[in-house]
Amino acid sequence: MKKNSDLTAALATATPTTANTVTSAWRLKQFKEKAIEYLLATFTVMSAVLIFFIMYFVIRRALPVFQASGIGFIFRGGWDAQFMTSWQAPADQPSWIFGALPLVMGTIYTTVGALLIAIPLGLGCAIFLVEMCPSWLRVPLTTTVRLLAAIPSVIYGLVGLIVVVPVIAHTLISNQMAMNMIDIAALDGTSILAGMIVLSIMIGPIFIALSSDALRAVPRSYKEAAFALGISQWRTILKVMLPVARQGIIAGAILATGRAIGEAIALSMVSGGVASLPDFQHGLVFFLEPVRTLASAIVNNSEGMLVPTCESALFACATLLLLSSVALSVMATWVSGMVRKGVQRHV
């Protein structure tokens, strides 16, 4: 009842005081309405073009490095050495050539690794949540997923650095192994593996939330039809639910990838500070080698901002991140757009 009286009061204040005849007061009012609409439209356009504004500023600063290094920026290595050279170079002989291959590969390794952990686990969790979670566990589980999404990345980095990294250093790295690798990188536990584990916990909640939404959106009649045919629950999940929800799940995975690529602080804490390129030929030691990603390079090398060449190189890293995140977002929108059309067709 209180809500209704609120509404009545609100409506009373909304009632116009002037009669709706063509008077100057009425014209003024029309003008005001139009002005407000255009003002709001201006804000909306500003929000939408902000992305182009960001692109312009970031790419403009990155341009000198891209012009000097060309496509080699992505395909050549030697980041740390070039960074030192540019940092110490005299002001009249700036060195604009950089190669970010170790950073690009570091980003790809940690992201793919995190997806390899997070997607099976997250999909399992989403199916569990939607299909077979007992009701007493549903609230704790959804709360947990939301909390994991809300915990700041620096906390993940801190816990990873204090828990995951020492565990890796003590159980997986032997002295002999460290001695063998000493020429390439110091194995102190900060590694691809630590980055993968921390990153997978960070992107898990997003993926779980989006894929459980997709599973919930599967029409109930599909499941009932499968059960009516005598198909077991597990086969129904596998052969009916997952294929129908496929596009939503893919969109979730794409968004999770975007989050993983852009994560800076947590990875700069747990995956080591060396821009070396891990080599598959080292066997399983590969996972224990330190890497640096594009995003964490911006944090770790941020003191380089004082020198124009180094600054431009960091902006070039940001450009790669920006373009890949835009591409992933557009892809996710496109895939989920197909979902919407698909659901309309089915229903």
Next chain:
Amino acid sequence: MFKKHWFAYAALWCSGLITILACLGIVLFLVVKGAHAISWQFLFTDPQPSMNEALSGGILTPLIGTILLTTLGIVCALPWAGATAIYLAEYAGENQFVNALRTGIDVLAGVPTIVFAIFGLAVFTLPQMAMFSTIVEGVQNAQAFGRSFLVAAITMAAMVLPFVIKSIEEAIRSVPPSYKEASYALGASKWSTISCVLLPAARAGIITGVILGIGRIAGDTAIIWLCLGGSMNMGGQQPWWMPQHWVSTLQHTGSTLTSYVYFSSPAGEGNSPGKAFGAGLVLVAIILLLNAIVSYLGRFSNIKEDQ
């Protein structure tokens, strides 16, 4: 049925339980490690530049920095996001142009915060933007310093914009059409309907959006590290809390809880993990509190269905 696929069922149960255990593990670990660091003295003294953990002080300025920055950030973001959300929900129709605008905002939501941070730095180091931070006077072609509370707050506002827009728009759309129709039937204009009927009816959803934005600002580190600087204390004229020094404080560097955690962790220069866990616990407590408020508001949405 159960026996046949027991392995699949066990795997599903495991993945659900692992998720719960991971979250509980992180929170419990923070509590165990951080609880003993927290005391009145820890909360109410300034950080001191000392490698000795016993002498490195407390988290007063980072705590105030977090509160100041979230307030400033949300004050910048809310009018902008609110205007956009109202336009998208009430004025914009369904056409190609509006779809393009929506795509632009969606893409913005996927941009990593580190890119926002470096973008903020690129914009606010321009000499024309010197009023937001500091600049060395009298040097030819000098760049502005580009790191201050104002810079970080504006960059944060741009970062949370798409999320706040989305939740406010959803809140406005979830107001039953009968409210609007009743208002129009009484002869109210469109703007009066929005400002006096729709916005008050959607206020729980709007507050939810604001709190989500606050949570994102409080939890972000990349923008803080690049746009607010890595110093632990307020960088402006001292003492910073005097009213005549407020402008100077806003134009200078500072710290927040997230940058304090990063600085004090073994990865940063401070290297006092005990303090880092204490500050991390305070930060997580703030964020959990905000989330609790959101779910409380979600339960008491003040919209009634048509009777």
